[in-house]
Amino acid sequence: MVGVTEFLSNTTTPKIAALLLGKQLRLATPTGILTAWITETEAYLGATDAGAHAFKNHQTARNQALWQPAGTIYIYQMRTQFLLNLVTQSAGVPECVLIRGIEPVEGVAQMQRNRPVPLANLTTGPGKLMQALGLDKTLNGTLLSSTTLDLRLTPARNPQQIATSPRIGIVNKGDWSTAPLRYYVAGNPFVSQVKKRDQDLAQHGWQATII
DNA sequence: ATGAGGATTTCCT
């Protein structure tokens, strides 16, 4: 039985970003449990990564959580949106994975009350999924499992195929703008900017067996 | 389909 902290810290951050696909986010709310499979992630590689908030180890009031241990939640606000990241290495190593897409499992009706749009547009982006979960930055700096938000390693799904691409929105950052640090479940409809013709409506890009 | 502009917090020049 591998714990979440161990899972998040015993390999490189890009590998963790890929391994997170198919794992389950679980949020306990006063009116019910919300769960979803992770479908899309991005790796942010700390002090050396020109696209990361921790580039050159620059600490600010906003990004303190990145220097906390693996399993720490890093949430920050960009304009009107909140973005969810999970810290992936031991304390002092400011690397993280951004959660960019999730496939709702339990509590879909509650998610749609939080964010009243069609299911196809509910969680297909990092800001959208936070609206659907009803989260702001209250959980920033706390540990997974210590409050209401949890990462579950089982049950889980296996992607049939993992696709990669450059990270979204990282511009004018040289090689870091083109590095293939975005990972998503090929064919899954709950991925940002995915085209209709690329969607696998039957299996959503998952293998049939739930682990 | 694609693109411009605005909402609004945090950080940097």
Next chain:
DNA sequence: GGAAATCCTCATA
């Protein structure tokens, strides 16, 4: 004052 790990609306085609 400007840009940013985003999303929505409105315009044009």
